[in-house]
Amino acid sequence: MLENLLTSKTVQIKKDVDFDWKEAIRLAASPLLDSGKITDSYIQSMIDVVDQNGPFINIGPHIALAHSRPENGVNEMGMALMKVAPAVNLVSEDHPITLFFVLAASDNTKHLEALKELATILEDEGSRQRLEQATSVDELVKEFKGVRE
Template structure:
């Protein structure tokens, strides 16, 4: 399943970002470039984090940038970005090196993406994913471990 959701067009590894806002712009920008969201969706994520705090940090080292569909989601989409250096969100001391952004147009269409993210966390894969340097390394890892289940 992860292989179907993640592909060479929506994964960027070891990206440089000066702060959390730039990291979110990069990750959510992939959704925009794929036609899954409008730029207003990116701004909606940033505005929500500024207003509500770092609600998108869901596990150690992992943020899941997303916001309400009406902020500009046009289709279901997903992106994975790892950062060369961690970023810190205002109000949280947890370093974040992996961002899995998603957009959804309703309350159910993104459930496969959420299952993928929960699986990564439960299996303890976030540190390994954060360290990967090449897309092929990530895809091989996911394929090998998916087959082992």
């Protein structure tokens, strides 16, 4: 499922970044907004959730998974990824993030398979290192397809 969600159209790399975590979420979500999978209100909802609850979307070393409720502006299930350098602090310097994933779940169950696949990749040390070291969108996309060179 991930290979259909995280593609060259939904994965991006931003280098020499100088923006905050709110702008990082906005930019990471932009492919989903541009394709009509989410609305502006969904992006604001993801930001509001972190403002209210803190950096709970920091799901692993340098990894964030931004999301909100489907009724807050999801038109169709989707996922996006933006890799940044240098790291962007999520709320505080205790949470430096380089991989900003965005999940747009259209209901309470369809996205679970994608999350399971993502967890498997992120739990694998080799996969995580390849994501952290990737210098191109193609390298990132290949990791979600399971293609190794």
